[in-house]
Amino acid sequence: MALTKCRECGADVSSQAKACARCGAPVPVPPSSRWWLWLPVGVVAFLFVVAPALMSVIKALGWETPQYVHDANAAFVACKTMVESRTFRNRTMKDCDELHAQMLTEGERAAKAQRGK
Numbered sequence: 001m002a003l004t005k006c007r008e009c010g011a012d013v014s015s016q017a018k019a020c021a022r023c024g025a026p027v028p029v030p031p032s033s034r035w036w037l038w039l040p041v042g043v044v045a046f047l048f049v050v051a052p053a054l055m056s057v058i059k060a061l062g063w064e065t066p067q068y069v070h071d072a073n074a075a076f077v078a079c080k081t082m083v084e085s086r087t088f089r090n091r092t093m094k095d096c097d098e099l100h101a102q103m104l105t106e107g108e109r110a111a112k113a114q115r116g117k
């Protein structure tokens with residue numbers, strides 16, 4: 001617990017106190033207890049600095065998720081949504097699993113064919 005000077009009367013006030021005991025002036029919150037104000041800055045910094053850096057590392061190492069995996073996952077999510085909302089009454093989650101597996105298999109085959117060129 002640190003002591004700080006009251007900016008109104010100059011008395012020693014605990015930094016934990018919300019107001020000066022002598023004059024009742026509010027004690028300013030020390031910057032360290034407002035760390036959450038830096039949270040948006042941190043998020044923005046992450047999005048614009050760390051994330052692109054990470055992406056370039058992932059790309060350079062060849063760890064990037066192939067596009068067909070993204071497509072298959074997107075198709076699966078779309079299929080699941082349609083099944084759940086009963087857009088197609090004769091379709092079940094099993095069809096979505098099959099679609100997903102089929103897209104992955106075909107995507108992989110296409111990717112292999114492209115690499116073989």
Ligand SMILES: [Zn+2]
Binds near residue numbers: 007008011020022024
């Ligand atoms: Zn005071």
